Amino acid sequence: MFVRIVKMSFHEKDIPAFLDHFHTMKTHIRNAPGNRLLELYQDKNNPCVFFTYSYWETEQDLENYRNSTLFEGVWTFTKKLFNAKPEAWSVNKLVSLE
Template sequence: MIVRIVKMEFQEDKVTDFLQLFEERKERIRHFEGCKHLELWRQSGKSNIFFTYSHWNAESDLDHYRFSDFFKDTWQLTKALFAAKAEAWSVEQEVVME
């Protein structure tokens, strides 16, 4: 399983636009082949910094999503709202802590 974390900083006056876009598209992302989980987080104390946190069956599923027309359209609309360049990480769990 791959966990994808994307940090996005938005222009202060564009946060509502982003939240509306995410609300409109989140279910389609969640139902994309290979996506097992999707959450949106906001940085504590920062009203314009968000993280998407998603689980994918495999890197190939994530890549299929990332190269889809749906993602390209969504990302283009999202990028237009940014105050800074996004950062992204794909990680795998190394050790299960109990």
């Protein structure tokens, strides 16, 4: 299992549209084959910056999602709202304490 972290920055006026769309799509994204967790975070110091954390069983599962019509619809809508280029990382979780 690995974690995909995506940093996105939006124009302030577009944050409500992003959040509405995310809340509409979140269950579909979470139910994509191989997805085990989906979380959305908002930066405490810059409310225009958001992060998604998603856990995937395999890299192929993420690639399948990224090549799906679901992702195409999510990304086509979301990328119009960006005020900076998004950044993404795929990382292996090494330790988790709960």
